[in-house]
Amino acid sequence: MLACEIDAVVVDVLGTLVDEPAGICAGIRDLAPSLADLAVDELWQLWQRHIDSEQRRILDGSRPYTASDGLDSEAAKLVADAAGIDDPAAVDALALSGRRLPAWPDTVLGLARLAERFPLIGLSNASRTALLGLNAHADLRWHQALSAEDARTYKPAPSVYKLAVAVSGAPPERLLMVAAHAWDLRGAQNLGLRTAYVARPVGDPPAPSDRFDLHAENLADLADQLGDPIR
Structure with missing residues (x-):
C-alpha cells in the first residue's frame, strides 16, 4: 500500500x-x-x-x-x-x-484528514507574505508551509521541491506531492517524489503519457485512498 x-x-x-x-x-x-x-x-x-x-x-x-x-x-x-x-x-x-482566494469545499476537511496520518507540508509559488495571508483567509492548516521565495525561483524548478525534501528529512521517494497541475507533478516526479493528481476545474489535467501514483477526484477521495490513521 x-x-x-x-x-x-x-x-x-x-x-x-x-x-x-x-x-x-x-x-x-x-x-x-x-x-x-x-x-x-x-x-x-x-x-x-x-x-x-x-x-x-x-x-x-x-x-x-x-x-x-x-x-x-x-x-x-x-x-x-x-x-x-x-x-x-x-x-x-x-x-x-x-x-483572498476561496478554498474549494473539500479543502479544509481534506487537509485535516491527511494531517491525521502524515506530516503535512504546503508548497506554493506564492511569496511568504502572500502565503501567510492566503492560509489565514482560506483557513489552511499545515505542519509546515513553504514558499518558493526561499528558493528564489518558481515551480517546477527542482530547487523548490528540494525545500520540502530538506524540511521533511526524508528522501524524495518517501514524499507524496499532491497537485491539480500535471506540470507541477512532473516537476516533483523529476526529483524522485511520488505523485498524486487531484482533479480541479481550473487545473492542468494529466496527459496520456503521464504516470502518476494516484489519481483522486478531490482531497476526500485522496484521503480515502491513503487510508485512515493507525490508532
Missing part, C-alpha cells in the same frame, strides 16, 4: 486547495463593478498570462527573480489599464486579491 511508503505529504496551494480564478475575478469586479462577466473573464486571462509568462522568464534566466507580490502588482496594473481604471489605491487592492 502506497501510504506505508510515505513519510510526508506535500501539497500545492494555488488551484489545488484554493480557487484562484474565483478570487482574482472577485477582485476585478471590485475594481470595476460594471464589467460584464465575459469582460471579467478576459481580464482574468490577461492576469494569468502575465503571471505565467513572467514566471517562465524567471525560470529561463531572462528576468531576475521577482516574488509573487511583485508579479501580482504588475498584473493588477495591466488589468486596471485594460479596464480603464486609473486609481492607485484600487490597483493596490486588486494586487492583494491573490491573498
Whole structure:
C-alpha cells in the first residue's frame, strides 16, 4: 500500500486547495463593478498570462527573480489599464486579491484528514507574505508551509521541491506531492517524489503519457485512498 511508503505529504496551494480564478475575478469586479462577466473573464486571462509568462522568464534566466507580490502588482496594473481604471489605491487592492482566494469545499476537511496520518507540508509559488495571508483567509492548516521565495525561483524548478525534501528529512521517494497541475507533478516526479493528481476545474489535467501514483477526484477521495490513521 502506497501510504506505508510515505513519510510526508506535500501539497500545492494555488488551484489545488484554493480557487484562484474565483478570487482574482472577485477582485476585478471590485475594481470595476460594471464589467460584464465575459469582460471579467478576459481580464482574468490577461492576469494569468502575465503571471505565467513572467514566471517562465524567471525560470529561463531572462528576468531576475521577482516574488509573487511583485508579479501580482504588475498584473493588477495591466488589468486596471485594460479596464480603464486609473486609481492607485484600487490597483493596490486588486494586487492583494491573490491573498483572498476561496478554498474549494473539500479543502479544509481534506487537509485535516491527511494531517491525521502524515506530516503535512504546503508548497506554493506564492511569496511568504502572500502565503501567510492566503492560509489565514482560506483557513489552511499545515505542519509546515513553504514558499518558493526561499528558493528564489518558481515551480517546477527542482530547487523548490528540494525545500520540502530538506524540511521533511526524508528522501524524495518517501514524499507524496499532491497537485491539480500535471506540470507541477512532473516537476516533483523529476526529483524522485511520488505523485498524486487531484482533479480541479481550473487545473492542468494529466496527459496520456503521464504516470502518476494516484489519481483522486478531490482531497476526500485522496484521503480515502491513503487510508485512515493507525490508532
